[in-house]
Amino acid sequence: MLLTCKELSKSYGVQTVLDSLSFVVNAAERIGIVGPNGVGKSTLLRLLVGQEEFDSGTISYAPDSEFGYLPQTTPDFYGQSIQDLIMASVGNLKLMEEQMHSVEAAMASANQDRLPSLMEEYAALSTRFQDRGGYELDYKIDMIMEGLHLTYIERERAVETLSGGERARVGLATLLLSSPEILLLDEPTNHLDFASMEWLENYISTYQGAVVMVSHDRQFLNKTVNMIFEIDEHSHQLRTYTGNYDAYVEAKQAERRRWEESYEQQQEEIKELQKRIRVHGRQVGHGNRPTRDNDKYAKYFFSQNVQSAVARNVRAAQMQLERIEEDPIPKPPELLQVNSQFQSEPIQSQVIVRLEQISKSFGERRLFDRLDLTITPQTRIMLTSPNGTGKTTLLRLINGDEQPDSGTRHIVEGARIGYLAQEPGSLDPEKTIIETYRYEQVGFEGEFIGRLLGYGFFRLEDMHKKVEQLSVGQKRKLELACLLAAQPNVLLLDEPTNYISLDVLEAFEAALLRFQGPIIVISHDRWFIQRFQGEKWQLHNGRIERG
Structure with a gap:
């Protein structure tokens, strides 16, 4: 066992986040942690x-085991180069190598005892050194x-000068x-292109540690994990499922069906017991009327036996009802229904945005050279190029956040561009959820609370x-809510599926399918790409390649 947790609990004030979590992590186990945004995964x-x-x-x-942690947001590593980080990361291996040399020297002069x-010490060190790729x-x-x-x-380049994706x-x-014994990764695929993602899938699948x-x-979990840890949003406890993500979904659906059936059966039993008590109780009451003078003793005796039997039945039903009420099957909580839907009027113009002869460089690196692009009401584009080809810069140029070195940008009157940046970082941390949502509206x-609740993102x-106070995923959901409230008729989405939980993601995918205006999306989420209805574009050497 590499890691053991027992009865782990965490609260923030009166809000319980994790309640009595117990689990074990063994070597070669690959575990995916799932649950809604804000449930406590990070x-x-x-x-x-x-x-x-x-x-x-x-x-x-x-003992002697090491862990490595990848946070959801990468530090800036101020003052360090890529080579500095590489040398620091392999320092434990260098130290282990020095220990091996020290033991070798000691062995050369050691006596037989x-x-x-x-x-034995050298064998253990060399085995660990080999397992970790030394x-x-x-x-x-x-x-x-x-x-x-x-x-x-270049490896001598300062890390702080890299883009967010490159730093990650x-x-x-x-x-x-x-090469730690345990890798702890928080959203490791957020900044990976297809080739890097497939490489990481293979790397994790053959990793010697946990x-x-x-x-x-979803697809990454399916290909890499052999166990799912779910943090339940209602009980704040951990549930464990064997297999990949698809196996987890299937098990959860079967579990929910059994729960609903058991609950309904118990509710029917409670109704039947209550009816029995009510009906038989009246019979007992009627049987307690005073006897008439002309009633014969036998008739009276028979009547009393009947009443006694009925009373016993009532008492038995009451006891059974009490046992159920002491430990009832709880009602399955209502599933959070996500109802994302864009409300906007389509633009009548046939040309909404036009980029003409756009050129853009960063230092000596030229991203675009006399690029032309026309966005029409029918434009639905998925950009899937490798990292570093300028996809985010292109969206920022279209949105007006980035200015070209040369060339012009034309946008038709009445176009309302909804832009979702790759990282959720534009929100005021001091504002509340409802203050952020209703800003400039x-x-x-009460009206805004009703709308926000209607999306199903928050309670x-x-x-x-x-x-x-929000997790990165909850901030992303708030950004989506603000995007819906703005009623855009043009959408520019940069990795929209990053950070958001799977229930929200599937509803958002459906909303995009119903959106009537033009959409340009950057994504490396293969599941999302398969369901996107539109053209697939790539950027190559500053040019757009269709298909």
């Missing part, structure tokens, strides 16, 4: 690595950097290089939470 990982303190319970790692223990370190560095599409960046991939690469990860990528607060008790 919190659990932070507790496991000591970034937050738990209220009660225990966390224990196996000391030699066996030194040989004998092929240079090859491993090159393999991981190439697999995560980082070879085009560098963080993942250096974590993998450290992997525990939070992910909303006219109306009563009534969430309305006055501050943005700073």
Whole structure:
């Protein structure tokens, strides 16, 4: 057992997040943690690595085992180069190599009594060194950097100058290089293109240690995990399911059906018992009327026996009802219904946005050279190019957030562009959910609360939470709600499926299918791409390639 957790609990004030979680992680297990946004998935990982303190319970790692943690948002690594991070990440292997050399030297001069223990120590060290790739370190560095599409960046480059996606991939690469016994990953696929994602799937599938990860990528979970940990949003407890994500969904559906059937059967039993008590109770009451003078003794005796039997039946029914009420089957909670739907009037113009002869460079790196692009009401484009080709920059140019070095941008009057950035970072942390949602809108607060509840993203008790209290996934849902409220007639979406839980994701996918205006989406979510109805475009050498 590499990791053991017992009765782990965590609360923030009066809000319970995790309640008495107990589980074990063994070598070669690959575990996916799932659950709605805000349920405590990232919190659990932070507790496991000591970034937050738990209220009660225990966390224990196996002796000499190491963990590696990839947070959902990557640090900036100010003042460090990529090479600095690489050398720091393999430092444990270098230290282990030095220990091996030290033991070798001790073995050379050891007496016969000391030699066996030194040989045993050396064997253990060399086995760990080999398992963690120490004998092929240079090859491993090159393999991981190439697999995560980082070879085009000079290793002496400062990490703080990289894009968010590049920083995230560098963080993942250096974590993998450290080869810990347990990998703890929070949304590892958010900044990976197809080739890098497939490479990571294969890497995790053959990883010698254990992997525990939070992910909303359905296909990635299906290909990598052999166990699912679900954090229940109602009980705040952990439920364990064997198999990949599809097996988990199937098990959950069967579990829900059994729960609903058991609950309905018990409700029918309660109704039957209550009816029996009510009907038989009246019979007992009627039987207690005073006897008439001319009633014969035998008739009276028979009547009393009947009444006694009826009374026993009533008492038995009451006792059975009491037993049920002491430990009833709880009513299955209503599933949160997500009802995302864009409300907007289509634009009548046949040309909505036109980019003409757009050129854009960053330093010596030229992304676009005299690029032309026309967006019409029928435009539905999925951009799927590798990282670093300029997809996000193109959306920012269309939205007007980025200015071209040369060329012009034309936008038709009446176009309302809804832009969803790749990272949820534009929200005011001091505002509440409802204050953020109703910003720049006219109306009563109750009206806005009703609309926001109607989307199914949040519950009534969430309305006055501050943005700073929300998880990254909850912030993403709030951004989606604000996007819906703005009633855009043009959508520019940069990795919209990042961070949001699967229930919200499926509803959002359906909303996009019903959207009447033009859409340009950047995504590496293969499940989402398969369901997107539109053209597939790629950027290559600053040019657009269709198909």
